[in-house]
Amino acid sequence: MLIKKLSLSNRLFFAVSLVLTAFLGLSAFSLNSAFQVSADSAQHKRLKNYVFTLLSSAEFGDNGLTKIPEDLAEPDFSIPNSGLYAQITSGREIVWQSNSSLGLFIALPDHPGPSNEHYSTVKLNEDVTLVNLAYGVVWENEHGEMFHYTLNISEDINTISQQKVGFQLSLWLWLGGTGLMLLIAQALILRWSLRPLHDVVVDLHAIETGDNKRLSDDYPKELNQLTKNINTLLDHEQSRRERYKNSLADLAHSLKTPLAVIRGELEGMTDNSAIQNATYEQLNRVSELVDYQLQRAATEGQSSFQSPISLGDIIHKILNTLDKVYQHKHIQNQCEIDHNIFIHADEGDMYELIGNLLENAYKYCSKTVVIFIQLHNDNIEIYIDDDGNGIPEHAKNDIIKRGKRIDSQVEGHGIGLSIVSDIIDAYQGDIRIERSHLGGARFIVTLPK
Amino acid sequence: MRILVIEDEVHLREQLTQQLKKQNLTVDAAPDGEEGLYLGLEYAYDVAIIDLGLPKLSGIEVIQQLRNAGKEFPILILTARGRWQDKVEGLEAGADDYLVKPFHIEELTARINALARRASGWSSSMLNCPPITLNPTSQEILNNGINIELTAYEYRLLHYMMLHAGEVLSKTELTDHIYEQDHDRDSNVIEVFIKRLRDKLDPDKTLNVIETLRGRGYRLTLARVN
Numbered sequence: 001m002l003i004k005k006l007s008l009s010n011r012l013f014f015a016v017s018l019v020l021t022a023f024l025g026l027s028a029f030s031l032n033s034a035f036q037v038s039a040d041s042a043q044h045k046r047l048k049n050y051v052f053t054l055l056s057s058a059e060f061g062d063n064g065l066t067k068i069p070e071d072l073a074e075p076d077f078s079i080p081n082s083g084l085y086a087q088i089t090s091g092r093e094i095v096w097q098s099n100s101s102l103g104l105f106i107a108l109p110d111h112p113g114p115s116n117e118h119y120s121t122v123k124l125n126e127d128v129t130l131v132n133l134a135y136g137v138v139w140e141n142e143h144g145e146m147f148h149y150t151l152n153i154s155e156d157i158n159t160i161s162q163q164k165v166g167f168q169l170s171l172w173l174w175l176g177g178t179g180l181m182l183l184i185a186q187a188l189i190l191r192w193s194l195r196p197l198h199d200v201v202v203d204l205h206a207i208e209t210g211d212n213k214r215l216s217d218d219y220p221k222e223l224n225q226l227t228k229n230i231n232t233l234l235d236h237e238q239s240r241r242e243r244y245k246n247s248l249a250d251l252a253h254s255l256k257t258p259l260a261v262i263r264g265e266l267e268g269m270t271d272n273s274a275i276q277n278a279t280y281e282q283l284n285r286v287s288e289l290v291d292y293q294l295q296r297a298a299t300e301g302q303s304s305f306q307s308p309i310s311l312g313d314i315i316h317k318i319l320n321t322l323d324k325v326y327q328h329k330h331i332q333n334q335c336e337i338d339h340n341i342f343i344h345a346d347e348g349d350m351y352e353l354i355g356n357l358l359e360n361a362y363k364y365c366s367k368t369v370v371i372f373i374q375l376h377n378d379n380i381e382i383y384i385d386d387d388g389n390g391i392p393e394h395a396k397n398d399i400i401k402r403g404k405r406i407d408s409q410v411e412g413h414g415i416g417l418s419i420v421s422d423i424i425d426a427y428q429g430d431i432r433i434e435r436s437h438l439g440g441a442r443f444i445v446t447l448p449k
Numbered sequence: 450m451r452i453l454v455i456e457d458e459v460h461l462r463e464q465l466t467q468q469l470k471k472q473n474l475t476v477d478a479a480p481d482g483e484e485g486l487y488l489g490l491e492y493a494y495d496v497a498i499i500d501l502g503l504p505k506l507s508g509i510e511v512i513q514q515l516r517n518a519g520k521e522f523p524i525l526i527l528t529a530r531g532r533w534q535d536k537v538e539g540l541e542a543g544a545d546d547y548l549v550k551p552f553h554i555e556e557l558t559a560r561i562n563a564l565a566r567r568a569s570g571w572s573s574s575m576l577n578c579p580p581i582t583l584n585p586t587s588q589e590i591l592n593n594g595i596n597i598e599l600t601a602y603e604y605r606l607l608h609y610m611m612l613h614a615g616e617v618l619s620k621t622e623l624t625d626h627i628y629e630q631d632h633d634r635d636s637n638v639i640e641v642f643i644k645r646l647r648d649k650l651d652p653d654k655t656l657n658v659i660e661t662l663r664g665r666g667y668r669l670t671l672a673r674v675n
């Protein structure tokens with residue numbers, strides 16, 4: 001639940017911070033342990049070097065070790081409490097010890113045997129802990145006597161711990177500093193990359209408050225598709241709202257005419273049947289106007305959000321309906337539709353468009369109605385032919401008056417074709433009336449796919 | 450002819466009932482889908498008029514359930530919005546015709562008559578069984594061109610028998626199709642009406658217009674001219 005509520009930038013920030021911390025922590029750990037291992041092995045190597053220095057400067061006689069020179073190559077051996085100590089033992093007896101270790105400790109207990117080395121940690125007292133290398137040596141004199149010695153070289157553990165602590169400190173400082181810088185950089189990058197999203201929110205808010213009509217066009221390409229779609233949706237909504245408003249205004253205006261006529265009849269005439277006739281006529285008109293404006297307001301129009309619908313399905317359903325209703329006329333219909341004709345349009349609009357055209361054809365034909373649909377240059381062309389009396393040349397323009405309100409149209413043609421005209425307008429299509437080879441009218445509707 | 454009207458608007462329902470009765474039709478009316486469906490399943494109708502926007506059970510559902518139950522009487526749907534999608538849906542559900550509100554009552558009765566005729570095999574708008582002709586629109590009956598006056602129930606009976614000319618019609622069936630649901634029925638009355646029809650249509654007793662089939666019912670013997 002909590003995760004769901006996190007903002008995008010917080011999600012990214014948490015995730016990257018987590019990865020960063022884990023990464024830096026692991027690097028610190030591995031660097032640290034690598035350093036420990038190499039520091040330890042360097043120490044062991046150093047201690048061994050001291051052993052060989054000691055051995056090379058030692059002199060042996062018939063009775064074993066005779067002398068070790070005072071001035072050893074390593075001055076730390078001569079300085080008391082220097083942290084570097086040497087002791088040579090034979091059995092439990094201290095044979096020799098460096099000046100630095102005088103009075104510090106008694107014999108070290110380790111005897112690893114000839115040519116063997118043994119590393120150990122010796123806790124001398126509360127303050128001093130030593131890392132000790134015990135190295136076994138056997139000296140054989142000319143008489144074949146064997147003398148066993150153990151060379152102990154000890155170094156204060158503090159020398160190496162201090163190195164380690166120093167290393168760790170600088171390691172943590174560096175890694176911490178790098179981590180912090182990375183976090184800051186990451187926060188800045190996030191802010192910068194998510195900025196367009198923030199802009200969209202501000203932009204949308206401006207639309208909400210009415211300061212803006214649509215989103216601006218300059219967004220990064222990842223967002224552009226989204227903002228473009230939002231804009232299309234906004235435009236679609238806008239035009240729909242306009243249409244509602246216009247239809248309402250048109251309806252209100254167009255209703256005034258029949259009302260005025262009825263009023264005029266009532267005021268001017270006393271003949272009941274004349275008033276009745278006029279009222280009937282105007283009532284029909286009112287009813288048609290209501291139907292027409294209702295349909296106009298409901299027209300969806302073109303929008304990229306519409307999924308493709310099959311014109312064939314709609315036509316077959318409407319033909320079935322009309323065949324049932326016009327059973328008594330025994331109409332033959334022929335239907336030829338290019339394979340797979342789909343159109344991005346509102347289903348309701350297409351039902352109205354084709355329903356009204358086909359019903360007209362069924363109404364005015366004598367026996368035959370032919371429907372032909374083809375795809376032509378990305379346009380869908382619908383031909384509807386009938387074998388009726390056709391439409392006289394001079395009436396063609398009156399029947400389909402583009403962009404005119406129904407109350408300004410010639411009376412008597414019903415509202416069907418006005419609705420058809422309106423829908424075609426909403427889809428930026430076209431309608432023509434020609435003479436059909438069947439003798440009647442041919443309606444040609446062109447719609448963009 | 451017995452008509453079922455399912456319409457939820459009180460005014461329109463009462464107006465329809467009255468005007469259809471004036472046309473000498475037998476009318477039962479229901480205010481919602483459930484009651485309408487009950488009537489449709491329970492009684493024999495010649496035509497049903499069903500509004501699409503009904504409470505409790507939509508018009509489409511009523512039509513579907515009537516058709517599923519094997520009821521074959523013609524159905525005319527009324528729609529307030531003349532949307533093609535509604536019309537197509539209604540006719541796919543099993544209706545036979547549609548009418549968009551508001552409509553002229555003459556238009557409605559013409560459609561009802563046409564549907565009833567079609568359902569009983571008539572194609573012309575006049576029911577013509579020479580020498581008798583019945584005009585359902587004007588409710589005129591001519592015998593050899595001479596007008597015959599009938600009472601309301603006599604007309605209903607003759608109208609139904611002419612629609613089904615040549616078929617054997619039981620007393621119960623005849624009662625069902627000329628009386629409303631809540632009417633006091635007495636099948637003996639049918640015998641009286643039949644006798645009166647015989648007297649009025651064939652005063653000379655030469656035609657044997659209606660024959661009695663013992664235990665089965667009655668049959669109009671005149672041949673249809675379609």
